[in-house]
Amino acid sequence: MLETSQMLKEHPLLGEKSSYKQKYLNVLEYFQKKYAANDLWAKQTFRMYVKTFLGDEKAYQQGDFNNSKRQVLSTKFRPFKFFSYRYCLIFDCIFICAYGEKEKSKKIFNELASMYNDRYKKKIKRVYDSLYDPKVSVSNISQIRYLKSCWDANYSYVKQKPIRVLVTANMSAGKSTLLNALVGKKVNKTQNDACTAKIHRIVNKPYEDGFNYEWDHLLELDADDKTLMEDNVDNHSSEITVGTYFRTIGESSKRVWFVDTPGVNSSQDMEHKQIAEETICETDADLLIYLLNGENIGTDDDRKHLLFILEHYHGKILFVVNKLDRFRKKEDSVERTLQTVISDLTNIGFKNPEVVPVSSYGAYLAKKIIFKETLDEDEQDEYDSMARKMKKPEYQLDVYYPETVRETVKVDEDDEAQQLLLHSGLLHLEKIIYNMR
Incomplete structure (x- = not known):
């Protein structure tokens, strides 16, 4: 895992208000504790998200997951923002908790999918499939282009013989x-x-x-x-x-x-x-x-x-x-x-x-x-x-x-x-x- 680059430098959440980032981090923490509680990579990577999003680990406040879930997963119709962060959440949860572990990633995705309205199921499944199948395109989802490029770079890199x-x-x-x-x-x-x-x-x-x-x-x-x-x-x-x-x-x-x-x-x-x-x-x-x-x-x-x-x-x-x-x-x-x-x-x-x-x-x-x-x-x-x-x-x-x-x-x-x-x-x-x- 020490050969894996982080996906934080241009993360879409960086421009959001601190209150929203707090709630988003609450959701990430829920999945980290549920699916990778004893995993050092997951623990430390979550810390990196906190430090990068908030600037200081001490600024992070644990919150009620159910409330955070509703905030993060709610549809956001802002000018020029055509997709909510539900797609980013797929990347972040799997990167933190199950990078390199496809079977675990399926469980995480299934739980995430159960939270979404049925009208989003097809698109979020395509986003998940794109993580492991280069033939699946998500280029039309502009908000995750940076995360997808990072994921692809990491994924192809570890396939090289060192x-x-x-x-x-x-x-x-x-x-x-x-x-x-x-x-x-x-x-x-x-x-x-x-x-x-x-x-x-x-x-x-x-x-x-x-x-x-x-x-x-x-x-x-x-x-x-x-x-x-x-x-x-x-x-x-x-x-x-x-x-x-x-x-x-x-x-x-x-x-x-x-x-x-x-x-x-x-x-x-x-x-x-x-x-x-x-x-x-x-x-x-x-x-x-x-x-x-x-x-x-x-x-x-x-x-x-x-x-x-x-x-x-x-x-x-x-x-x-x-x-x-x-x-x-x-x-x-x-x-x-x-x-x-x-x-x-x-x-x-x-x-x-x-x-x-x-x-x-x-x-x-x-x-x-x-x-x-x-x-x-x-x-x-x-x-x-x-x-x-x-x-x-x-x-x-x-x-x-x-x-x-x-x-x-x-x-x-x-x-x-x-x-x-x-x-x-x-x-x-x-x-x-x-x-x-």
Whole structure:
């Protein structure tokens, strides 16, 4: 369910008076308690409806269901409003209480249908059927077009086979920054934060709904920065899962799962290494990204982990070299570094290793600008410096990707942030990932 986007951003009820929204929520609560009383998704999704409709959970007042039912289901003949919210109610009740459970949805629909006048039965049955049969059209019911488009996007999305991407590295390679850049949001702790020995699964959603989900002992469907950055001490499992829409230029509605393993060379906790290695052996991944620190190539720690990968992982591997944006023109060479990495990997035993560069932090800052997030003073200074630096040919990392990938990446030539994102190499890395299937 963490891959499911909410249907609230343009919900038809948002423009109604608070008193009406209260009554509508009363009806939703009735169905949630009757059909999904112990379902965490249903409970938390209903909370999202309350917060979105009323702005504050404390503003919600439980009411008498029978009175609310009459108010919500009564025909409303207002200017330019040709249909009542009875059709929205079908979508909302089933989305909250029975999404993915067709048999339960039938029971909910039958109870809803029993409340309606007979003259509406045929149309509401068509609305229900449209949830599961794409051949059934409800395009003439304007009020539910947004809800139907959301439902269809979610429904078709989960039918895709997910692209599973393992991400592994030693400490200080910039793995968390790379994942934040790929997602386009800060959902992972950076190296300056204390990290725990847990597997972080980050899953994409079909469209942007404005919400970050986190399953970390508790299910939170509107996780703020504090929730995302702080591990729940009551989570005694080895996993944390985050669900959010991956932001990039163009479409990113591919069903992608990132599996982020702990840094394997932690001097403080050998459990990191054990969990990472077990996950690599047990995960049926479509791609393994091995991230290398471009400032510190050829370490003993990398060699040990690479030998483990060579022996135990037999799928597709992409070696990504990070932090090349920190190079100095007269002291370092991106091209020579990549050649050295290829040579080292070949000597270890990897055949024709695929090696690409990336500036994770540059890409992360560029996406913050593109998606209208405010940079703090330090970030702004770093962004300005990187934007200037990566205009220079020797720091344009995109040229090191295959021509077949480069020709698919298009950005605005006059947009500084998009140019930084282009030259960071991240857009090309995304293309490789999204085109795995």
